[in-house]
Amino acid sequence: MASKTAAVAVDFARIYSSLGLGKETIAAVQAFRKRHADAQRLSNQYGSQPTTVDFAHYRSVLKNKAIVDEAEKLLKDFKPVTYDVSSTVKAIEAFEAKAVAKAKETEQKIDVELKELQATLANIEDARPFDQLTTEDVAKAHPRIAEAVETMLKKGKWTVPGYKEKFGDLNVM
Numbered sequence: 001m002a003s004k005t006a007a008v009a010v011d012f013a014r015i016y017s018s019l020g021l022g023k024e025t026i027a028a029v030q031a032f033r034k035r036h037a038d039a040q041r042l043s044n045q046y047g048s049q050p051t052t053v054d055f056a057h058y059r060s061v062l063k064n065k066a067i068v069d070e071a072e073k074l075l076k077d078f079k080p081v082t083y084d085v086s087s088t089v090k091a092i093e094a095f096e097a098k099a100v101a102k103a104k105e106t107e108q109k110i111d112v113e114l115k116e117l118q119a120t121l122a123n124i125e126d127a128r129p130f131d132q133l134t135t136e137d138v139a140k141a142h143p144r145i146a147e148a149v150e151t152m153l154k155k156g157k158w159t160v161p162g163y164k165e166k167f168g169d170l171n172v173m
Helices: 002-009 012-019 023-047 055-061 065-077 086-126 135-141 143-155 163-167
Strands: none
Touching (some): 012 023, 055 065, 135 143
């Protein structure tokens, strides 16, 4: 009952205009609403009809009473088939338990990674700007760079390998 009052309270004309729907879309929605209303009407109509079979009526109408007797016997003897779904339910529960365990494991991994990322972000935010760094700061952070520069100076190499290939040669002479 509440759904009917809610459906009546909806102003579809205002919805169509506020969403800026095209004419074709509005026509399709209205056709859908009409089909839905028709389906609801038929459902209510058939839902109110009796679901029992009047075999006495069929006996009075049909000449072959044996068919009516057989149909009545079949209807009375009809038992829906039951299936044992306990094994399927157990399999689903086992899968669900594994999925929950895997999800908790993943949650823990993500929490650890999130903490690491937050620490990295805090480190980045607390770091000095690049233009304020000195060569001593870089050497403290990465001692291998200082060692590589010292080795190059001892050997008399004044160029960085791969620099010309990447940036080109700017010598004019």
